[in-house]
Amino acid sequence: xxxxxxxHAASHVYPSGRTVVWPDFTLYAGQVVGFKGHSGCGKSxxxxxxxxxxxxxxxxxxLPDLGLLRPGVSVPPLWxxxxxGWVPQRPFFWPGFSVLKNLEMTAWAKSTALTPSLLDLVxxxxxxxxxxxxxxxxxxxQQQRVSLLRSMVGSPRVILAxxxxxxxxxxxxxxxxxxxxxxxxxxxxxxxIASHDARTHSFLDDSILFHxxxxxxx
Amino acid sequence: xxxxxxxxxxxxxxxxxxxxxxQAFGQALLVAVGLGAAMGVERLHRAxxxxxxxxxxxxxxxxxxxGSPTQALLAxxxxxxxxxxxxDTAWANRWMKHPDIAQAFPLAYGxxxxxxxxxxxxxxxxxxxxxxxxxxxLPAKPFEVIAGVxxxxxxxxxxxxSFYGSHGAEGDLGDHTDHPYQVVGIGDARGKAVDGxxxxxxxxxxxxxxDAPADYTAVLVRTQSPMAALFLPRSIRSDGKGMAVxxxxxxxxxxxxxxxxxxxxxxxxxxxxxxxxxxxxLMWWNFxxxxxxxxxxxxANGANGIQIxxxxxxxxxxxxxxxxALGWLAQGIWSLPGWPVTLPLFQWIPLDFYLLGWGGLxxxxxxxLPTWRALTTSIHTALLDA
Numbered sequence: 001x002x003x004x005x006x007x008h009a010a011s012h013v014y015p016s017g018r019t020v021v022w023p024d025f026t027l028y029a030g031q032v033v034g035f036k037g038h039s040g041c042g043k044s045x046x047x048x049x050x051x052x053x054x055x056x057x058x059x060x061x062x063l064p065d066l067g068l069l070r071p072g073v074s075v076p077p078l079w080x081x082x083x084x085g086w087v088p089q090r091p092f093f094w095p096g097f098s099v100l101k102n103l104e105m106t107a108w109a110k111s112t113a114l115t116p117s118l119l120d121l122v123x124x125x126x127x128x129x130x131x132x133x134x135x136x137x138x139x140x141x142q143q144q145r146v147s148l149l150r151s152m153v154g155s156p157r158v159i160l161a162x163x164x165x166x167x168x169x170x171x172x173x174x175x176x177x178x179x180x181x182x183x184x185x186x187x188x189x190x191x192x193i194a195s196h197d198a199r200t201h202s203f204l205d206d207s208i209l210f211h212x213x214x215x216x217x218x
Numbered sequence: 219x220x221x222x223x224x225x226x227x228x229x230x231x232x233x234x235x236x237x238x239x240x241q242a243f244g245q246a247l248l249v250a251v252g253l254g255a256a257m258g259v260e261r262l263h264r265a266x267x268x269x270x271x272x273x274x275x276x277x278x279x280x281x282x283x284x285g286s287p288t289q290a291l292l293a294x295x296x297x298x299x300x301x302x303x304x305x306d307t308a309w310a311n312r313w314m315k316h317p318d319i320a321q322a323f324p325l326a327y328g329x330x331x332x333x334x335x336x337x338x339x340x341x342x343x344x345x346x347x348x349x350x351x352x353x354x355x356l357p358a359k360p361f362e363v364i365a366g367v368x369x370x371x372x373x374x375x376x377x378x379x380s381f382y383g384s385h386g387a388e389g390d391l392g393d394h395t396d397h398p399y400q401v402v403g404i405g406d407a408r409g410k411a412v413d414g415x416x417x418x419x420x421x422x423x424x425x426x427x428x429d430a431p432a433d434y435t436a437v438l439v440r441t442q443s444p445m446a447a448l449f450l451p452r453s454i455r456s457d458g459k460g461m462a463v464x465x466x467x468x469x470x471x472x473x474x475x476x477x478x479x480x481x482x483x484x485x486x487x488x489x490x491x492x493x494x495x496x497x498x499x500l501m502w503w504n505f506x507x508x509x510x511x512x513x514x515x516x517x518a519n520g521a522n523g524i525q526i527x528x529x530x531x532x533x534x535x536x537x538x539x540x541x542x543a544l545g546w547l548a549q550g551i552w553s554l555p556g557w558p559v560t561l562p563l564f565q566w567i568p569l570d571f572y573l574l575g576w577g578g579l580x581x582x583x584x585x586x587l588p589t590w591r592a593l594t595t596s597i598h599t600a601l602l603d604a
Binding site: 044045048051053054077078080081082084085086088089090092093094095096097101105106108109110111153154162 | 223226227230233234237238511512515516517518519520521522525597598601602604
């Protein structure tokens with residue numbers, strides 16, 4: 001199996017001095033991997049650091065053949081633009097914009113364009129005919145699927161999802177996880193989910209346990 | 219990151235603005251009021267300046283009775299005030315023959331007709347004012363009158379009409395019902411004070427008041443040289459029978475008066491524009507806070523500072539441009555009826571382009587503030603708050 005992302009001895013230190021350290025892990029192509037643990041144990045911090053949103057205090061993050069994150073070095077622009085996709089906890093959209101506009105806007109942020117293969121996904125995601133509807137007026141299940149589709153814009157290597165099932169019922173949660181699983185297998189990408197939701201467990205190929213409480217102070 | 223990405227960011231900002239058209243229009247209107255006021259004031263300033271220059275074209279001195287020089291000038295050149303008094307014809311004629319004086323236009327104020335002044339003058343005056351007639355001919359004998367275009371429309375006078383004047387400029391001391399005036403010509407629009415006058419030979423004025431001396435009210439004078447204009451006033455004034463006003467001196471005084479008014483208006487228009495810009499910055503500052511989750515997701519997806527700046531600056535440029543255009547189009551409201559000068563409406567003046575340039579610069583700089591707010595928000599925190 002090909003590694004997609006390798007995290008080694010990574011940690012983040014907040015300006016307050018709060019330090020979050022997490023175990024080493026490797027994401028392989030086609031895998032869905034979970035950060036497991038109680039809330040407040042640093043899952044979101046680790047997820048955001050991996051996605052290049054927070055600076056790395058120690059260790060390295062590597063996308064083999066693509067890029068490397070090290071402490072004290074700014075995140076390569078392509079890290080966010082090309083290699084990471086995001087599923088926020090609650091699906092939210094640009095107010096007043098259609099589904100298509102929201103997808104196009106994400107493509108603009110990523111300095112890329114929507115591909116036909118991405119738009120083909122509206123059929124399996126049961127979003128056909130909704131592209132021109134206002135995204136913020138769709139049902140919650142539809143919004144969640146648009147949110148998933150949005151994370152696939154620009155063909156990222158890794159999709160990062162923070163509590164993606166928190167606001168969904170059992171059926172919607174299973175549907176969302178299945179979509180992510182299919183995406184990982186078909187694009188040879190990897191999905192990293194931070195969740196304390198037990199419903200995610202059966203979909204995970206691997207999980208990283210965040211059992212340690214965060215260490216305080218320097 | 220090329221220009222195309224930057225302009226794409228503009229376009230996204232404008233697409234966002236389209237979801238709130240009322241807000242955009244309201245802001246553009248505020249800007250329009252501020253910039254429109256500035257444009258109007260400048261037009262007024264230029265027009266009144268131009269009017270002062272135009273009315274005095276070729277005039278170096280104004281002879282009048284002793285009194286306020288400004289009043290003498292306003293009365294005899296702009297016909298906006300009552301004359302300071304009359305001057306003795308013999309005395310004035312002597313000065314008109316002075317070798318340093320090239321040309322002279324004696325004027326006599328006569329009656330009024332419903333607030334429109336009847337001015338006695340010599341035929342040379344028509345030439346100097348380039349009075350072209352729309353219809354009819356020039357007066358050939360007393361009591362024949364040509365009406366300026368505004369005077370004709372105000373009094374509803376047509377060629378061949380007769381009318382009576384009322385005594386003096388001061389008020390209704392009775393109509394001169396024994397002396398009807400006859401309209402023999404209607405002037406073309408000149409955009410000058412003559413448009414609002416009824417012009418007649420000097421003799422008309424004197425014949426209406428047979429018991430009064432045949433005096434002039436003022437004499438407009440062109441001197442042989444600028445030096446003469448400088449030195450003549452002292453000798454003219456020496457015998458105490460009249461004075462010579464130098465228009466440039468008086469006009470500088472008038473200008474400084476006008477400028478004070480202009481400064482007040484300019485200050486108000488600047489204030490209004492500043493308020494409009496402040497409101498815009500405030501609104502986009504709030505936007506950066508309200509949309510922090512959406513903006514954070516864009517940044518998580520790689521949107522950089524230039525993209526976010528373009529997104530916010532686009533609407534700034536658009537609203538300022540709209541406001542500028544609306545302000546320019548609104549200049550019709552500046553053509554107030556009864557204004558003594560004609561404004562250069564719907565013509566470009568340099569200020570229009572200065573305002574556009576400064577407005578663009580202001581938009582570019584002010585958009586930095588909300589951009590800074592958006593970029594200094596932590597993506598991590600904003601995404602967790604969502």
